[in-house]
Amino acid sequence: MSFIKVFLKVFTSITILLLIYFPIALVILFSLNDSIYFIFPFRGFTVKWYLKLLEDPSFLKSIFNSVVIALAVSAGSLSIGIPASFAFVRLRRNTLFIGFIMIPFIIPWLVIGVASLVFFYTIGIPLSILTVILSHIVYSIPLVVLIIAARLISLNPNYEKASMDLGANQIQTFINITFPLIYPSIAVSALITFLWSFDNFIITFFTIGSDITFPIWVWGSLRHPTNVPVITAASSIVIVVGSLIVYLMETYRIRRGLGVPLII
Amino acid sequence: MNLKKIVGRKLSITLLYSLPAVAYLILFFYIPLITIIIYSFWHGEPLYRITRIFTLENYVRFFTEKLSQNVFILTNLISIATFLVILIVAYPIAYFLARMTYGDVGLKIILLILIPLEMNYLIRIFAWRNILGENGLLNNLLMTFGLVEQPITIFFHSLYAIIIVVLHNALPYAIIPLYITIRSIPESLYQAAMDLGSNKLSVFFRVTLPLSMPGIAISFLFIYVPMMGEFAIPALVGGKTYMLGNFIVRQYLTIGNWPYASASTMSLVLVTLIVMFIVFKFLGVRRLYE
Amino acid sequence: MSRISLELVNLYKYYGRILALEDINLKVEKGELLTILGPSGSGKSTLLKIIGGFEEPTRGEVYINGELMNGVPPYRRPTSMVFQDLALFPHLNVFNNIAYGLKIRKKPLNEIRSKVREVAELLHIEELLDRKVTQLSGGQQQRVALARSLIIEPEILLLDEPLGPLDVKLRKEMQLELRRIQRKLNSTWVYVTHDHEEAIVMSDRVAILNSGNIIDVGTIREIYERPKNRFVAEFLGETNIIECIVDSVEDNVFTAFCGDLKIEGEASRKLEKGEKIQVMIRPEKIKIIHHPPPANKNTASGKIVEIIYKGAYSDLKIEVDDSKIFTVKTFEPIYQVGEKVFIKWDSRDVTVISG
Numbered sequence: 001m002s003f004i005k006v007f008l009k010v011f012t013s014i015t016i017l018l019l020i021y022f023p024i025a026l027v028i029l030f031s032l033n034d035s036i037y038f039i040f041p042f043r044g045f046t047v048k049w050y051l052k053l054l055e056d057p058s059f060l061k062s063i064f065n066s067v068v069i070a071l072a073v074s075a076g077s078l079s080i081g082i083p084a085s086f087a088f089v090r091l092r093r094n095t096l097f098i099g100f101i102m103i104p105f106i107i108p109w110l111v112i113g114v115a116s117l118v119f120f121y122t123i124g125i126p127l128s129i130l131t132v133i134l135s136h137i138v139y140s141i142p143l144v145v146l147i148i149a150a151r152l153i154s155l156n157p158n159y160e161k162a163s164m165d166l167g168a169n170q171i172q173t174f175i176n177i178t179f180p181l182i183y184p185s186i187a188v189s190a191l192i193t194f195l196w197s198f199d200n201f202i203i204t205f206f207t208i209g210s211d212i213t214f215p216i217w218v219w220g221s222l223r224h225p226t227n228v229p230v231i232t233a234a235s236s237i238v239i240v241v242g243s244l245i246v247y248l249m250e251t252y253r254i255r256r257g258l259g260v261p262l263i264i
Numbered sequence: 265m266n267l268k269k270i271v272g273r274k275l276s277i278t279l280l281y282s283l284p285a286v287a288y289l290i291l292f293f294y295i296p297l298i299t300i301i302i303y304s305f306w307h308g309e310p311l312y313r314i315t316r317i318f319t320l321e322n323y324v325r326f327f328t329e330k331l332s333q334n335v336f337i338l339t340n341l342i343s344i345a346t347f348l349v350i351l352i353v354a355y356p357i358a359y360f361l362a363r364m365t366y367g368d369v370g371l372k373i374i375l376l377i378l379i380p381l382e383m384n385y386l387i388r389i390f391a392w393r394n395i396l397g398e399n400g401l402l403n404n405l406l407m408t409f410g411l412v413e414q415p416i417t418i419f420f421h422s423l424y425a426i427i428i429v430v431l432h433n434a435l436p437y438a439i440i441p442l443y444i445t446i447r448s449i450p451e452s453l454y455q456a457a458m459d460l461g462s463n464k465l466s467v468f469f470r471v472t473l474p475l476s477m478p479g480i481a482i483s484f485l486f487i488y489v490p491m492m493g494e495f496a497i498p499a500l501v502g503g504k505t506y507m508l509g510n511f512i513v514r515q516y517l518t519i520g521n522w523p524y525a526s527a528s529t530m531s532l533v534l535v536t537l538i539v540m541f542i543v544f545k546f547l548g549v550r551r552l553y554e
Numbered sequence: 555m556s557r558i559s560l561e562l563v564n565l566y567k568y569y570g571r572i573l574a575l576e577d578i579n580l581k582v583e584k585g586e587l588l589t590i591l592g593p594s595g596s597g598k599s600t601l602l603k604i605i606g607g608f609e610e611p612t613r614g615e616v617y618i619n620g621e622l623m624n625g626v627p628p629y630r631r632p633t634s635m636v637f638q639d640l641a642l643f644p645h646l647n648v649f650n651n652i653a654y655g656l657k658i659r660k661k662p663l664n665e666i667r668s669k670v671r672e673v674a675e676l677l678h679i680e681e682l683l684d685r686k687v688t689q690l691s692g693g694q695q696q697r698v699a700l701a702r703s704l705i706i707e708p709e710i711l712l713l714d715e716p717l718g719p720l721d722v723k724l725r726k727e728m729q730l731e732l733r734r735i736q737r738k739l740n741s742t743w744v745y746v747t748h749d750h751e752e753a754i755v756m757s758d759r760v761a762i763l764n765s766g767n768i769i770d771v772g773t774i775r776e777i778y779e780r781p782k783n784r785f786v787a788e789f790l791g792e793t794n795i796i797e798c799i800v801d802s803v804e805d806n807v808f809t810a811f812c813g814d815l816k817i818e819g820e821a822s823r824k825l826e827k828g829e830k831i832q833v834m835i836r837p838e839k840i841k842i843i844h845h846p847p848p849a850n851k852n853t854a855s856g857k858i859v860e861i862i863y864k865g866a867y868s869d870l871k872i873e874v875d876d877s878k879i880f881t882v883k884t885f886e887p888i889y890q891v892g893e894k895v896f897i898k899w900d901s902r903d904v905t906v907i908s909g
Contacts, residue, residue, distance in 0.1 A: 019353075080285050084286075090278045104289060107489070110512060141289065166629075177643060180645045
């Protein structure tokens, strides 16, 4: 028994360290190395890749665009998704409705990407940041609905009843009771859709046209080996900032009892 | 009469709430989907030449031509093989976290795995390229310590590289459902099984494993479905490995035969939905025993 | 002079085709505490929800202070409900929970403060106002829920088994406390419970509900001593019910043969010779004697077959001549299983409960 436990403990630790953290740590490490290759020994400490990065207008533009897209996707999918989650809770035994909302969530992203591409081309909308936003929201709606509906379902229906009983109408009840109680799930879904959209490559790839986002910038830069250190520097920034946001969000989520983190 | 009025009002509010989502998904998801369905029944030729006559030739071609058949089978094999590799790694971890840690320690460790993975999809592929590549870290180390003379290429631009990268990407999504199902098996069940004379190994095979089947099925979907549409990982680390995603991208963007590309996409959608249906059906059957 | 706070007229409630409430007629006077007593699934919570406006009756009318309430939403009804699970708002502290109804009504802050203080004092929770509701004990949460409802001065307070989760000792305390508050405020309360002892302690009047029907309404004494039928008799505590055939009726006094026993009692309604009836004798009305009684009616001899110790008293199970089992309540712990005893009772303690 204790042998199995020790074995599993070691196995878990090694997997997490070697498989998950090691590659990411390497990226950060080599972003400070004075060489264009990922090769030991170290050639020397430098921040020149970061300086070079800050002079790269396409990198700055890609980050800016990604943030704009992610903000728009987050706002758009929340304003559509919040009311839909209320409907989702009421219709949760209606397979047709559930299927209708969830299919964009369960099919491969590639399908959303190519369908959007063909659709926008056919009706003559030129590909741009706007089309990226529109296609991202397709996937974010069910994502938002899942997170908020889960919270709504777990909410005691007597809270709303008690509020109405004490004289609050539907709108007052929503403002004073329902919204504060589901607020954490709204905040979490706003962040998750933001992060997801910022990071998405597969759908963006088809709907971006000649514009640029951060993942598209990475994709483009990968073709030029001399760019490797610059990508390393950019990645390090995104890794550190992103991990911090995710860490704060997920600890908030566990503390608020919003269940296990689950996004894909 | 009164009841009907109330039910009617509730229903209309529900419809109102769902209206924006329904309208949006119809406009930007279902109509696009229908658009490619329509394309898939037209006659197409490379360089975006399309003849608008109804034909089944694109589907016939997708399922009969050697190239697409091979790609389709290979993609399924890779997806399933990847799933099995991930399962072998994820199950012991999930078991450890669910049965041998206390309180929310398991959840916190999952969080630790998840933090670097909720973002940075391409960055992670990039990192692995630099580890497994011909001039990468692995070969650098192997050659420095004199273990090999020439750079080994088996891990670069190969199937193995794809599996390693997906393993890295998808591990938490396999661990989470497994953790939840194993955690939800009540302790008393183990005690009862032991009490009835099962040893630890048979408790695992007779209790833990069967009861964690729903978790295994969900992990399968979490890995299989995205893999069926994946194209970036094979393109960046897969070398000559050519998956369905790459095939479809090439048909749309390089060759420019949209009807054939659309038929391939719809076949992919169909197969994914069928697999999902079977898995959920199988899950439903399992619930009956619980 | 009394006036009617609540009146229910020919109330029916269907869920789909399932009948939940059937032809309910009920009046509750101002200042009265009416208990709706019934087993689980009898429809008592549904009835309360209809009064509160959370459900609409399929047919029939609800009047509060003479005003028709059908179709009026909960927030416009002069009722307030203390929920079974209390439903204290988890994101608000005790003060804000209690103040909620007044804040919704946009009362000035100093009025809210003084009213919260007042009601908190009534319920002895002044010390808790800054606490989070999740930090309170079960009994404290009850008091907060009650304060939250009382502060809006509802015409009718509805209580849905609010004491359910408390342990026995605390529940007994709270029952008396609730009764004290109700008397002090002289407000109308409708109290739902499945616990007949709670109903006995608390109510002015009781309505007994079974499978959607009101079977009996009256003061607890009326119902306890003159139950309308076997269900009511048995629901209000252990009792002895005996099948008899009427032998003679004279000046409101009947005699009946019940197997080998001869029972005499007051005829509460018209009885015919030869009619089959059920009579009830409460266990505490039966006395144990050690010598054969002179008369041959309202008495029996038998053997103690079981003693159920209940603390201050014991229930004896006594098997009489023809294998009937009588339950007898005694405060004297002197008996032993197997002992032969005689029992007797008074003819005024014999109640005819059905034909």
